[in-house]
Amino acid sequence: MEVLVPFSADRPKSRLADALSPSERAAFVRTMLADVLAAIDDAGGDPLLLATEAFDPTDEPTVPLDPPVAVDDRPLTDAVNALLAERRPGDGTDPVAIVMADLAIATPESFRELFAVGRETGVAIAPGRGGGTNALVVSRPEFRVDYHGASYLDHREIATDAGLSVETIDSHRLATDVDEPGDLAEVLIHGEGRAATWLRETGFALDASGGRVAAVRK
Template identity: 65%
Template sequence: MEVIVPFSTDRPKSRLSGVLSPDERRGFSRAMLDDVLDAVVAAGGDPRVLATDAVDVDRPVTVDDRPLTEAVNAALDARLGAGGEAGNGDTPEPVAVVMADLALATPAAVERLFAAGQNADVAMAPGRGGGTNAFVASHPEFRVDYHGASYLDHREIASEIGAAFAAVDSQRLGTDVDEPADLAEVLIHGEGRAAAWLREAGFALDASEGRVAVVRE
């Protein structure tokens, strides 16, 4: 299954600017991207990075500097729409979109998403704040709108086009890393490069005051 992995090279993870410098944010974002690519490949997926600018990875890269919604919809048009791979009249092959900041993603979690996508027209893993962290779609009319609580919007879009919808409840796919508090989840549950990057940068967990906090040594 082709898996589109959106990745921003322009001021990545700006909400972490209080704890990471611009260069550090780039390095940490790249570590998360590599973790996601590793998980996708191990789950049997065929990842393609959808980047806002050129990025040096050992996987195919499509550069599209448009906003996320427009860039992902263009990719879906090419694979599901009448002008793309579905234009031969056959049922389109499922395509997945997995965000590049899912630092907790594992092959098992991605496999669950893929399996759900085999039994539904749209299978989706919501984020903790109501966003859309990952999905598989095969319905030729399904398109995205990433503004606001996009998971609810996407569920409604699926209903409007008559697409069978499945929710994938996954802590690992539901945890995207945007805020400084999210770093604790990576240090606690992370198994890959992003967790190692944080530890090498001096981040650690401190529970001395009765609650878990992230500190930098």
């Protein structure tokens, strides 16, 4: 299955500005991307990087694969919809998945489940905490995305209005995207890849002294 992986190469993770400097954010998002690409590949998916600007994964020491790259500087929703309009998933073709590049604790097993459910239904959605859409499988050509805000609810409504069946993927690993400093603790707790290693090497460790466990830089 082709898996579109949107990647904001030019303005990565502004909401992590309180925890990481601009160059650290640029490095950290590449480690998350590397982990996501490796897990997709392991699960049998064929990633296509949908990047906001020219990006050569082979220049990146953390990125182990050399996926094809499509460059599109339009906003996320427009860029994804342009590819869906081209691919026409389900119109005699395979479903298409869209997986965000910040799912730092996703595993091959979690993607295998997503792809399997996605093949059986019109639209399969793995919501993010807070109502976003962390991963999606589209098996019908008429479906279009509308990201940002409570996009999980919007995507359910778009699918239902188009008469398509919808399945929700109940997965902690796919529900955890790394948006804010508080999410870094999840990577230290559950991550097994390059992103977790990078955080540790950058000096982050778990700290429970303030009550809720947090990732704190020592």
